[in-house]
Amino acid sequence: MKKIEIIRLESLSRAPLVVEGFSFKGSDPGAPSAAIVGAMEGGVVLPLYIASALVDFLKNSLPKKRILGNILIVPSINHYALNIRERFWPLDKTNLNMMFPGYDQGETTQRIAKKLFDALQGHTYGISLETRPDPASCLPYVSLFQSGYEDLEGAKRFGLEFIYHKGLTSIDTVSLQYNWQLWETKAYTLMCPSDTQVKPETANTLFQAVLRFLSQSGVIDYHMFNAAQTDVITRSDIEVIKASRSGIFVPKRSVGSYVATGEIIGTVIHALDGATIHRFEAPCDGVITCINNQALIYEKAVAFRIARSGTLL
Numbered sequence: 001m002k003k004i005e006i007i008r009l010e011s012l013s014r015a016p017l018v019v020e021g022f023s024f025k026g027s028d029p030g031a032p033s034a035a036i037v038g039a040m041e042g043g044v045v046l047p048l049y050i051a052s053a054l055v056d057f058l059k060n061s062l063p064k065k066r067i068l069g070n071i072l073i074v075p076s077i078n079h080y081a082l083n084i085r086e087r088f089w090p091l092d093k094t095n096l097n098m099m100f101p102g103y104d105q106g107e108t109t110q111r112i113a114k115k116l117f118d119a120l121q122g123h124t125y126g127i128s129l130e131t132r133p134d135p136a137s138c139l140p141y142v143s144l145f146q147s148g149y150e151d152l153e154g155a156k157r158f159g160l161e162f163i164y165h166k167g168l169t170s171i172d173t174v175s176l177q178y179n180w181q182l183w184e185t186k187a188y189t190l191m192c193p194s195d196t197q198v199k200p201e202t203a204n205t206l207f208q209a210v211l212r213f214l215s216q217s218g219v220i221d222y223h224m225f226n227a228a229q230t231d232v233i234t235r236s237d238i239e240v241i242k243a244s245r246s247g248i249f250v251p252k253r254s255v256g257s258y259v260a261t262g263e264i265i266g267t268v269i270h271a272l273d274g275a276t277i278h279r280f281e282a283p284c285d286g287v288i289t290c291i292n293n294q295a296l297i298y299e300k301a302v303a304f305r306i307a308r309s310g311t312l313l
Contacts, residue, residue: 001059006074007115009108017079019112021119022055024071026219031069032124034219035185036210037116037176038074040096040130041088042081046192047129050206051075057211058220066221071214072123077116097130098171100179117179125154125217126180126187127210131194134302137255138290140206142230143189145172149181152232155188157216158209159227161256162289162307164191165234188213193255195293233307239286241304245278247271249297251304257288259306266303271296285309 007019026033038051052075058067076082080090088095094109102114120126132138141162144150155163172178180187190206193199212224243249248269259265259282268278280303290305297303 001055004119006119007077007112009112014080017112019074019077019079019116021072021074022059024058024067024073026067026069026071027065028068032217032219033070033072033122034125034127034214034217035072035120035123036074037077037120037126037128039076039082040078040128040176042078042083042090043085043087044131044192044194044196045082046195046198046203046206047131048076048082049198049203050129050192050210053203053207054210057207062220062222067219068221069124069219071219072119074116074119077112097128097176098174100174100176101183117176120176120180121183121185123185125213125219126177126185127213128176128187128189129192129206130189131192132290133194135194135292135294136290136302136305137193137195137293138191138305139256139287140193140202140209141191141289143177143191145175145178145181147172147178147181149178151186151188154186154217156230157213158188158190158230159212159224160190160205160209160230161228161287163230163232165232167235193293231307237308238289239283239306239308240302241265241280241283241306243268243278243280243297243299243301243303246297246299247277249292249295249303251291253288255288255291258286258309259288260285266291268297280304282306 002023009017039048099113103110104114142155145168177187214220215224251266253265263282266280286306286308
């Protein structure tokens with residue numbers, strides 16, 4: 001393993017921002033390569049945790065000869081945001097994942113994106129670990145844009161329950177996934193829940209998913225058992241359930257639960273007198289993919305997302 005410096009950005013008020021990558025040289029020159037990006041945001045540490053766990057595994061648990069293709073892991077980019085638990089670049093609140101492919105004469109985040117993208121280009125596969133933008137506990141899933149460059153069959157090698165085949169908007173064309181694909185890397189985004197604590201079961205699911213993909217893609221020689229039979233879903237397959245009242249949110253079912261039409265899956269409690277002021281009914285048969293993870297919920301806020309059973313492929 002070799003530690004490489006990818007970005008060094010001087011700061012007037014604190015230590016320089018130094019972004020490092022961990023490079024593993026493969027034993028087979030003909031094997032495919034992979035790049036893995038951890039935390040581009042702050043506030044949630046799970047992408048960082050998974051990326052660092054992968055570094056530890058490849059360094060200490062997997063014999064060098066079984067790393068077949070070159071692997072680059074960049075656990076963290078936006079250290080400043082992570083340190084103060086902010087989601088975006090703290091100085092101007094910009095999202096690094098909306099700055100690709102970057103510009104070396106542009107704003108600070110554009111320059112960071114350019115140097116990072118230069119280091120990531122040329123790999124066969126690219127995996128980014130991202131968190132949902134809303135306050136939600138969710139099933140880990142693969143997110144792919146409907147860009148014309150996506151690799152749906154390859155995404156099934158992660159063995160997660162769902163691939164969310166997401167419609168492409170103009171703003172998505174400045175994301176890492178889209179630009180990776182544009183420059184001929186097969187790119188995938190693993191979506192993590194926005195939980196503020198590392199939950200071992202979720203972290204282990206995502207960690208194993210990356211190893212399973214690397215194994216089944218021929219990047220490493222490491223046996224992994226098959227996992228879920230992956231379903232491909234789109235926005236039209238998801239039922240969104242919102243709160244009609246504000247109050248204390250009490251979900252009755254957990255993420256991953258299968259529910260039946262009409263089943264009570266949660267309630268809203270009046271914050272002062274304890275009365276139940278709203279009951280959430282499942283509008284369809286299906287599996288709960290996301291649940292709001294805040295104890296207090298606002299009127300019109302999304303409480304649950306359910307993937308309808310009749311639409312699963």
